[in-house]
Amino acid sequence: MSRTPSLTLALTDISGRAETCEPGGAAAALDRTEAEKFASRLRVIADPTRLRLISLVSAQANREACVCDLTEPLGLTQGTVSHHLKILVEAGIFTREQRGTWAYFGLVPGALPALGAEVQAL
Amino acid sequence: MSRTPSLTLALTDISGRAETCEPGGAAAALDRTEAEKFASRLRVIADPTRLRLISLVSAQANREACVCDLTEPLGLTQGTVSHHLKILVEAGIFTREQRGTWAYFGLVPGALPALGAEVQAL
DNA sequence: ACTATACATTGATGCTCATCAATATGAAAT
DNA sequence: ATTTCATATTGATGAGCATCAATGTATAGT
Structure with a gap:
């Protein structure tokens, strides 16, 4: 990250794709690393x-x-549920807030809509 | 399918979910079978x-x-590529048209936008 | 200090699946 | 018929991962 952060990259940078914008919404083909990253987020x-x-x-x-x-x-073990929640938090889909002994999980606003938009942009 | 097909189910039936429509876009929680079907389509x-x-x-x-x-x-084997294409066709994402010895694959219009919309509706 | 509760982590197990090499199918050309 | 090219299929292999039982950690209450 050597470049100065810009205030205008929000909407175009969501997908992490190049900034080329062919007509019809079709961008250049994904390379191996791009595809792996996107796939792991979808998984x-x-x-x-x-x-x-x-x-x-x-x-x-x-x-x-x-x-x-x-x-x-x-109908699953507590350990299994905790495991899945961790994955969702690390993916930026869930928030985690500790309150006393309890840990409360909630949706990160806009995370799923952003993912869905990337699928639609394929 | 014992019911007479209706002409008005198009938009509400895309997700295969129940027709309840809570405010805020939140429907009832997915049961096991609904979740498995959705997950297999996302996979x-x-x-x-x-x-x-x-x-x-x-x-x-x-x-x-x-x-x-x-x-x-x-950079993959022909057999592997053929395998993935079959999965995409069976999922309703790709079309397959045989022309002579060649098999041509194309995108089913609207398939990916529909999937992305379902993700956004979560 | 001790007990109870909530959650996280670890190790083991079994299943799903991506990939390849090899083979099969099928169509076109000579 | 035979050869060649394009695609599909099969069987085997290995990696990833969902799940559980068991254990660890931390907090709250008595």
Whole structure:
């Protein structure tokens, strides 16, 4: 990161793609590393348990939930749920806030819409 | 499918979700089978090789390509490329048209935008 | 200090799947 | 018919990963 940060890169930099803009929305073909990065981000939500976690938190009243709220409706071990939550947090999809003994997880605003937009831009 | 097909299910039936429409876009939590189906569709594009196939075909002049055009830029075996193309066709993302000895693959219009919209609707 | 609760981590296990080499299918040309 | 080219399929192999049981860590309450 040797360049001075710009204030105008927000919308065009979401995908991490080059700034070329062919008509019709088609950019140049993805190289190996670009494809691997995008695929690994998609793999985060390409899992039934994590999809259910996302929809469970969304359906929650406060838009947040702790592990103990999530382990029972999923029918999975507490350790497994904790594992998936960690993946979602590291992917920037979930936030994690510790309050006393509890850890509350919530959706990062705009994360999933951004991912969906990248799929549509393919 | 015992019901008479309706002409008005188009937009609401894309996701295969129930027709409940809570304010804020949050639907009820996905059950196990719904989540598995959605995840398996996402797994199709959560692969670097298939992402590159999609972008390669998109970048093609005629928006279509045969296997021999794709196997070299990917640096993979012909059998492997054929394998991924089959998965993309079965997922409804690619079309396949046989012309003589060649098989031409192209994008199904609207397939990826629909998938991206479902991600955004999470 | 001790106990109980909430969450994280570790190690092991089994399944899914991407990839290759090899072979099969099928169509076109000579 | 035979050869050649394009694609599909099969079987094997190895890597990634979801899951569990067990254990570790930290916080709150008694």
